[in-house]
Amino acid sequence: MLSRIEQIIPLQWLGRQLFNREDPAAFFDPLLEKLNPMWVRQYVPAQVSAIIDETADTRTFVLRPAARWAGFEAGQHVNVGVGIDGVRHNRTFSLSSSPFQWHSEGTVTLTIKRLPGGLVTNWMHDHLEAGDVIGLGEAFGDFRLPETSEPALYIAGGSGITPVLSQLETMADSDYRAPVTLLYFVRTQADIIGAEKLHALRQRWPALTLKIIATAEGEAPEHLNDGHLRQVPDIKGRRCYLCGPEGLMDEANRLLQEHGIYGENIHSTFFSVPTATLLSDGLGGEVSFSRSGAGVNSDGDAPLLEIAEAAGLSPRHGCRMGICHQCSCRKTSGTVISRLTGKASGPGEETIQLCISVPRGPVTLDL
Numbered sequence: 001m002l003s004r005i006e007q008i009i010p011l012q013w014l015g016r017q018l019f020n021r022e023d024p025a026a027f028f029d030p031l032l033e034k035l036n037p038m039w040v041r042q043y044v045p046a047q048v049s050a051i052i053d054e055t056a057d058t059r060t061f062v063l064r065p066a067a068r069w070a071g072f073e074a075g076q077h078v079n080v081g082v083g084i085d086g087v088r089h090n091r092t093f094s095l096s097s098s099p100f101q102w103h104s105e106g107t108v109t110l111t112i113k114r115l116p117g118g119l120v121t122n123w124m125h126d127h128l129e130a131g132d133v134i135g136l137g138e139a140f141g142d143f144r145l146p147e148t149s150e151p152a153l154y155i156a157g158g159s160g161i162t163p164v165l166s167q168l169e170t171m172a173d174s175d176y177r178a179p180v181t182l183l184y185f186v187r188t189q190a191d192i193i194g195a196e197k198l199h200a201l202r203q204r205w206p207a208l209t210l211k212i213i214a215t216a217e218g219e220a221p222e223h224l225n226d227g228h229l230r231q232v233p234d235i236k237g238r239r240c241y242l243c244g245p246e247g248l249m250d251e252a253n254r255l256l257q258e259h260g261i262y263g264e265n266i267h268s269t270f271f272s273v274p275t276a277t278l279l280s281d282g283l284g285g286e287v288s289f290s291r292s293g294a295g296v297n298s299d300g301d302a303p304l305l306e307i308a309e310a311a312g313l314s315p316r317h318g319c320r321m322g323i324c325h326q327c328s329c330r331k332t333s334g335t336v337i338s339r340l341t342g343k344a345s346g347p348g349e350e351t352i353q354l355c356i357s358v359p360r361g362p363v364t365l366d367l
């Protein structure tokens, strides 16, 4: 016969699982995921409703997020979570559709290019099918449209067009009257992402001037130069939006400054960490992880996220480029250098972003 203690332990255990957990969803989700993946609570599930080929290496995934998803503003990013071989991976992508589509049809789109060696992008291209469910985070990012209609210039390169597609479509749907010019740089005509959408926008929205420059076609390569900017009427009065590879962004910033456009009139969004030049002297050091008890020596300009992963830890993260703040973590001592700005932190306790922080000397993290 079971003792009194033996009789109550299972009840206590069940009670703890059901009521005392910090996150009950963590307990129920594996079961719900099997019954219906759209019922999970730990993240917002989004069902793939269609997949559209854009170019040889870029596809648009049309998603139907659960109704509790909070929506987004044109130009924002989301973290996407997928399970690959039993391990959950998160990556950040920008939404390429307009918020109007989310409100009217309940769908959003992500336009994703395969990255050479990219685990998640290649998996999405090779394995995702209509009907599958992936996880969607809440939208974030300050690459946003102005509150009132004002002249704008977009300079985009390659897959940097994705948040721009979202913004242009939103402007067209909100009767944005001020002139808008898009300079879109691609390698060849076959690499134009969103070609159909762009041409449709040009047809229905007279305020838009669209110029697509195929840099690898023609007799000589044609990259962004001052001639392109001189063709933009009243360029000095335009709000400028940049999105693309680092080289294009740097050149665009330099040329715009020559036209007297600076600071808050230039909005940029990045697809990789824009690295400040870090003086290599003194970078690296002993990194201690106080909660797990792990410790590792680092060398050179590796960021703390990579150092922690190399030490066998799995810190929470999303974009790996300093925009989503999911990797924010408490540093309890030591100095780190920001890969974005090249600036040093203070030596004491503060919150840092692991993906863009490089240790300079010994550092202790609450991990």
Ligand code: FES
Binding pocket: 317, 318, 319, 320, 321, 322, 323, 324, 325, 326, 327, 328, 353, 354, 355, 356
């Ligand atoms: S992972 Fe997104 S800010 Fe670090």
